[in-house]
Every structure is written in C-alpha cells, then in structure tokens.
Amino acid sequence: MVDNDTVSSAQKYKIYESGFDPNNATIQDENEIKNFLKNILSANVNLNVLIGSGCSLPAIPTMNVTFERLKTENSDLVNVIEKYKTSSFAKEDGNAKNIELFLSWLGNRIDGLSADELKNNEHNVRNFVIDGLIKSIVDGCLENESDSSNKITTESVYRLFLKNLAFIKQLSDDQNDTINLFTPNYDLFIETSLDSLGFAYSDGFKNSVNQTFDTTEYNRRPVDITKRFKDRWSVVKPFFRVYKLHGSLDWVRNDHNEVMKNSNLKGRESSDLTKAVIAPTSSKYADSQGSPFSDLFREFSIELTKSNSILLINGYGFGDEHINDFILQALGRSDFRLIAFVNEEEANAKKFMKLVGSSAGATFITNEKDPGNVHHFSTLAKLLSYQNPFETVTKDEK
CATH class of the missing domain: 3.40.50.1220 (TPP-binding domain)
Structure with a gap:
C-alpha cells in the first residue's frame, strides 16, 4: 500500500x-x-x-475490493452468490468475500451441470467477474492523467x-x-x-x-x-x-499456443488476456x-x-x-x-x-x-x- x-x-x-x-x-x-x-x-x-x-x-484495488464493487453492478451475480452461500465452498467464506473461492465453485458448477440446469446465466456471470478483475488492472496501468x-x-x-x-x-x-x-x-x-x-x-x-x-x-x-x-x-x-x-497483461497466445508480447493494452479483449494468464481460482496450482x-x-x-x-x-x-x-x-x-x-x-x-x-x-x-x-x-x-x-x-x- x-x-x-x-x-x-x-x-x-x-x-x-x-x-x-x-x-x-x-x-x-x-x-x-x-x-x-x-x-x-x-x-x-x-x-x-x-x-x-x-x-x-x-x-489497482485488491481483488476482493473489486469483487464487492462488481456485486453492485450485476443482479445475476447477486443471485448466483446466494446459491454459492449454500455450498461447501462457502463454509470458510460465509460473507462471500473471497473471489477465488467463488470463481472456483462457479467453475465446478458450470462444468458439472447441463445447459438446461444452468438457469442463472452462470457463464455470463463468470465472464463478467473475470472481465471486471482484468479491467480494474488494465485501468490502473493505463491511468496516466497528471492529477x-x-x-x-x-x-x-x-x-x-x-x-x-x-x-x-x-x-x-x-x-x-x-x-x-x-x-x-x-x-x-x-x-x-x-x-x-x-x-x-x-x-x-x-x-x-x-x-x-x-x-x-x-x-x-x-x-x-x-x-x-x-x-x-x-x-x-x-x-x-x-x-x-x-502471466501478464501484455501477454497473448498465438495460433500455435505460444506466448507472445503485445504491449498495446488499449482495445484488447479480456478474453484474449485470460488465455495468457492464470485465473484467480483454487485451480491455480494445476494451471x-x-x-x-x-x-x-x-x-x-x-x-x-x-x-x-x-x-x-x-x-x-x-x-x-x-x-x-x-x-x-x-x-x-x-x-x-x-x-x-x-x-x-x-x-x-x-x-x-x-x-x-x-x-x-x-x-x-x-x-x-x-x-x-x-x-x-x-x-x-x-x-x-x-x-x-x-x-x-x-x-x-x-
């Protein structure tokens, strides 16, 4: 700090x-x-x-601070969090503040349920949270105003x-x-x-x-x-x-799955960035x-x-x-x-x-x-x- x-x-x-x-x-x-x-x-x-x-x-705010802000911007996220609070993941995260535990639970849920069972736009919620995290980091790096x-x-x-x-x-x-x-x-x-x-x-x-x-x-x-x-x-x-x-914000993967550098962060899609970094989930070790x-x-x-x-x-x-x-x-x-x-x-x-x-x-x-x-x-x-x-x-x- x-x-x-x-x-x-x-x-x-x-x-x-x-x-x-x-x-x-x-x-x-x-x-x-x-x-x-x-x-x-x-x-x-x-x-x-x-x-x-x-x-x-x-x-760049901490991930948990960004998570709290994102909760105020997406009602679907709030609905999914209510389901998360009843899961075993939430036993050590009763207030749903740990973004890594939440994303880990959400990833497991998406992988384990059929399309018909996913009724709360879980895919969109996960993308929204990850996109929000990356955007907060990109914004911190790009901010260059004198004041x-x-x-x-x-x-x-x-x-x-x-x-x-x-x-x-x-x-x-x-x-x-x-x-x-x-x-x-x-x-x-x-x-x-x-x-x-x-x-x-x-x-x-x-x-x-x-x-x-x-x-x-x-x-x-x-x-x-x-x-x-x-x-x-x-x-x-x-x-x-x-x-x-x-990983890093200026990393990208080419068609051969090689990691390359692209220092131009403006206009980059967060989906491109997530392919070249380890997402903040409990699967970080495996990744x-x-x-x-x-x-x-x-x-x-x-x-x-x-x-x-x-x-x-x-x-x-x-x-x-x-x-x-x-x-x-x-x-x-x-x-x-x-x-x-x-x-x-x-x-x-x-x-x-x-x-x-x-x-x-x-x-x-x-x-x-x-x-x-x-x-x-x-x-x-x-x-x-x-x-x-x-x-x-x-x-x-x-």
Missing part, C-alpha cells in the same frame, strides 16, 4: 525470527532495520524478491524501491549481481519502472519482431560495450530478471503446470535453492499454496534466508508463519502494535534508502 509520509523515526518494528511465536518477538527501531537490510542484501548472496499485489495499491495520484504514486514507489535495491546490491563486490524479481501480479509496474530508470532486464522474451517467450532468454546478459577496450568485457549493471509467475508457467515456477525453485539465496517479500499475503510450498521447501536449506514484511493480523500470513515453525532462516517484520504501515511497499522502499550526496532528491523520494 502506498503512503507518502516519511517513515517516522519513532516507528518501531516487531521482529519474528523462526515463525510465529508471540513470546519470542523482538522490537527494533528504524535504524536497526535499515542496517539489518543493508547488511543482508549487500552481502554475496543470490538476491530474489517476491512482489505481491499489495505493492500495486492504490492504483491522478493513484497511478503516479504507485509507480513512483516501484521506481524508488528498484533504484534503492540496485544501489544496495552494487555495494557488494561480488559475482551475484543479478536481482531476480518474481511476481504473481498481472500489472506492468515493474517493467515500466525499470524502463523509466533505464535499467537493463530480461522478462523471458526474445528481442525480435515476434517476441515469443523462451526461458533461455533469462540466461542472456547484455555487455557494456563502452568498456570494450579494457582487458575483459564488462556486463551491464544493474541487471534484473522479471518473472511473471501468473501452473502448463506452459509457460511450469517453466517460470521451475526458475523460481532453481533460484531459491541456489547457494546463499535470499527471498525478500512485500505485498504478498501468502494466499497461493503453490508459491508457499516452494518457499517452505527452500527454508529446509541452511543457507537460505527469508525476509518478509507482513501484517500478522491477516489469517494467511499468520498461518504461514506458524507453518514455518522453528526454521532458523525466516525473519518476519511487522508492526509493533496495531496493524500500521510497516508492511506497506512504501515503507520498505524508504528503508532501503541511503542518500547519495551527489544525487538530486525528487519529491517522490522525500
């Missing part, structure tokens, strides 16, 4: 080492957290970041985070100088921010007229030819790899087994299991079991380190922290008292800030 106020010097942070244990939490101040992050992230480590949907607030604080503020936080992360990584003189960015988000804030900063990155697509996805592209690294007269070639720094685990998602999750697993790997998490609510499983597996390694900014009041976050148990490689950072802004993306971006005396500070970075 975005917050323009500077993190207060009086801000206190509650730290859980090795999972959730209310009796084993420590309290640290801002400077202690900044030094902790700087020391960890600038070390000779394989640096990975998991960026969740919370990082794209408020430009729109949503899109501008959200993207400025992404830029600040990526710039500060790159600076800290460059403090280390080692060979692990690539930063891996993993995200289940469909939006394009990572890519547009990297572009505006002028940072080199690979998103898995070939640099050609027909940009098709190929995981071997992640193994390529641009070279800085301005230093070609030195004894050895120098690679471009900083360098990022971007992994869109659930991730298809191409190219199986390749992307394999890359996620490979990076987490490399020696001396770190995973920094923000904006992720631990609601995706297939992602959680990879993290838990990595925590079985003695040389893996997890640093997660969380809201411990959220049920999924607390559940995951309990699953971690006594793992020595996990650090959860949350609020000292009531849920505050510690888990907000803007907080992390500013915690990584180390002022360069030769650099002009913009309004967004204050």
Whole structure:
C-alpha cells in the first residue's frame, strides 16, 4: 500500500525470527532495520524478491475490493452468490468475500451441470467477474492523467524501491549481481519502472519482431560495450530478471499456443488476456503446470535453492499454496534466508508463519502494535534508502 509520509523515526518494528511465536518477538527501531537490510542484501548472496499485489495499491484495488464493487453492478451475480452461500465452498467464506473461492465453485458448477440446469446465466456471470478483475488492472496501468495520484504514486514507489535495491546490491563486490524479481501480479509496474530508470532486464522474451517467450532468454546478459577496450568485457549493471509467475497483461497466445508480447493494452479483449494468464481460482496450482508457467515456477525453485539465496517479500499475503510450498521447501536449506514484511493480523500470513515453525532462516517484520504501515511497499522502499550526496532528491523520494 502506498503512503507518502516519511517513515517516522519513532516507528518501531516487531521482529519474528523462526515463525510465529508471540513470546519470542523482538522490537527494533528504524535504524536497526535499515542496517539489518543493508547488511543482508549487500552481502554475496543470490538476491530474489517476491512482489505481491499489495505493492500495486492504490492504483489497482485488491481483488476482493473489486469483487464487492462488481456485486453492485450485476443482479445475476447477486443471485448466483446466494446459491454459492449454500455450498461447501462457502463454509470458510460465509460473507462471500473471497473471489477465488467463488470463481472456483462457479467453475465446478458450470462444468458439472447441463445447459438446461444452468438457469442463472452462470457463464455470463463468470465472464463478467473475470472481465471486471482484468479491467480494474488494465485501468490502473493505463491511468496516466497528471492529477491522478493513484497511478503516479504507485509507480513512483516501484521506481524508488528498484533504484534503492540496485544501489544496495552494487555495494557488494561480488559475482551475484543479478536481482531476480518474481511476481504473481498481472500489472506492468515493474517493467515500466525499470524502463523509466533505464535499467537493463530480461522478462523471458526474445528481442525480435515476434517476441515469443523462451526461458533461455533469462540466461542472456547484455555487455557494456563502452568498456570494450579494457582487458575483459564488462556486463551491464544493474541487471534484473522479471518473472511473471501468473502471466501478464501484455501477454497473448498465438495460433500455435505460444506466448507472445503485445504491449498495446488499449482495445484488447479480456478474453484474449485470460488465455495468457492464470485465473484467480483454487485451480491455480494445476494451471501452473502448463506452459509457460511450469517453466517460470521451475526458475523460481532453481533460484531459491541456489547457494546463499535470499527471498525478500512485500505485498504478498501468502494466499497461493503453490508459491508457499516452494518457499517452505527452500527454508529446509541452511543457507537460505527469508525476509518478509507482513501484517500478522491477516489469517494467511499468520498461518504461514506458524507453518514455518522453528526454521532458523525466516525473519518476519511487522508492526509493533496495531496493524500500521510497516508492511506497506512504501515503507520498505524508504528503508532501503541511503542518500547519495551527489544525487538530486525528487519529491517522490522525500
């Protein structure tokens, strides 16, 4: 979530080492957290970041917020929800707020009933909900009016985070100088921010007229030819790899079922977009087994299991079991380190922290008292800030 106020010097942070244990939490101040992050992230480590949907607030509302809005716009949706409330799916979602459970139930219902039995336009309702979700994300990415604080503020936080992360990584003189960015988000804030900063990155697509996805592209690294007269070639720094685990708004599938890139979002049909992304249902794990998602999750697993790997998490609510499983597996390694900014009041976050148990490689950072802004993306971006005396500070970075 975005917050323009500077993190207060009086801000206190509650730290859980090795999972959730209310009796084993420590309290640290801002400077202690900044030094902790700087020391960890600038070390000779394989640096990975998991960026969740919370990082794209408020430009893109959460799915459940969008779901509540859609209920007010379609009477057929309201009627179908009444049937959903009587199902076994709704036992853990009595108020029908979980859009993933609802879409999962609706998909199963559509698959299991005949056309005559589907009396409430279930097909249209499902399409309406999915279209509404995608439209909310597209609108957040396309919003570019000068007086729109949503899109501008959200993207400025992404830029600040990526710039500060790159600076800290460059403090280390080692060979692990690539930063891996993993995200289940469909939006394009990572890519547009990297572009505006002028940072080199690979998103898995070939640099050609027909940009098709190929995981071997992640193994390529641009070279800085301005230093070609030195004894050895120098690679471009900083360098990022971007992994869109659930797909992206600028993905499409061609007639050969290959994933290609189309950055022109205007006029795109949501039906075309849904063919290239993983829909928010409980079948996400099964959907991730298809191409190219199986390749992307394999890359996620490979990076987490490399020696001396770190995973920094923000904006992720631990609601995706297939992602959680990879993290838990990595925590079985003695040389893996997890640093997660969380809201411990959220049920999924607390559940995951309990699953971690006594793992020595996990650090959860949350609020000292009531849920505050510690888990907000803007907080992390500013915690990584180390002022360069030769650099002009913009309004967004204050």
